[in-house]
Amino acid sequence: MNFKNKWIIPLLLLVTIGLVGCSNGNNKQGSKASNTQTSQKSQVLSGVYKISDKDSDTDDNGNKQPGYYYFKKNGEVLWAQNETGDEDNGNYGGAARGTWKSLGNNMFEIHIKYIYDNDDFTFKAKKTGNKLHTYSNSKNAKYEWDADDNYKQPDMTYSDFMEIFNNGKNSQRQKVQENGYDDPDNDSSSNSSNSSSSNSDSSEMSFDTAAQILQKGGFNDFNYERDSQTHDGSHATDNGGYLMITYPGAHGQDRFTITKTGKNKYHVEAEYGSSDGGFTKFPDQSSYGPTSADVTL
Structure with missing residues (x-):
């Protein structure tokens, strides 16, 4: 072997070691990035949180009125607040439904809308241990949401919460019947309306209009008397339609998507399911009624 060839083997070994080291380094970085993505994807909110006493509403008699999430x-959220006092003193209760989504780094965005009233809120929250701090919403928001601290309630069951939710919902409906809808907190908002009725909001279809469409479409799981007390409004969808959610029975949930197709013409898609732990479709949809219909009023 001549002198030049003696350097070939050591040189090849150095190159091989370098390539292996780079490969391992890249794998570690890839693993770290993958773990970060997994951590962000796994960030969830679950269970019941109660607002701290210092942030709770207080009625004129000094009674605390805590709110609960x-x-x-699956990304759904309920919010509830019991009423306080009696018919002559105290505050009405409240209830809202909405959604949450993870923003990463233990930050979340929450959107909730009152069941019967106009109030609609979007705000951010940060989770730290068993505490969820919610931030006040935009200063230009139509309805104001104040910053507060909320704490996990590990001993509070779904049934415990739903008792508060149903009480708050009934109290809110009574409030609307007796005192009308809430006026916007921020009249300068581009979203503000001078009307006191949520049915005048272009993002809503009146319950009676939706009911007329569903009844004419033959959706026999819909019951006017029952669902007029428990429905979740007819909120606008991204494609220009309206979503009506009703709650037949103790744990049932029906979803009707109504889309206008022409003058006085509508197309309806129906989904029947359970509201336990989030909406779950029943396997045999047709046994509860038609799954779609075209209606002319």
Whole structure:
């Protein structure tokens, strides 16, 4: 072997070691990035949170009126507040439904809308241990949401929360019947309306209009008397339609998507399911009624 060839083997070994080291380094970085993505994807809100006493509403008699969140892992959220006092003194209760989504780094965005009243809120929250701090919403928001601290309630069951939710919902409906809808907190908002009725909001279809469409479409799981007390409004969808959610029975949930197709013409898609732990479709949809219909009023 001549002198030049003696350097070939050591040189090849150095190159091989370098390539292996780079490969391992890249793998570690890839693993770290993958773990970060997994961590962000796995960030969830679940269970019941109660507002701290210092942040709770207080009625004129000094009674605390705490608010409660119930977060479902599927991205749904319920909010509730019991009424205080009696018919002559105290505050009405409240209830809202909405959604949450993870923003990463233990930050979340929450959107909730009152069941019967106009109030609609979007705000951010940060989770630290068993505490969820919610931030006040935009200063230009139509309805104001104040910053507060909320704490996990590990001993509070879904049934416990739903008792508060149903009480708050009934109290809110009574408030609307007796005192009308809430006026906007921020009249300068581009979203403000001079009307006191949520039915005048272009993002809503009146319950009676939706009911007329569903009844004419033959959706026999819909019951006017029952659902007029428990429905979740007819909120606008991204494609220009309206979503009506009703709650037949103790744990049932029906979803009707109504889309206008022409003058006095509508197309309806129906989904029947359970509201336990989030909406779950029943396997045999047709046994509860038609799954779609075209209606002319």
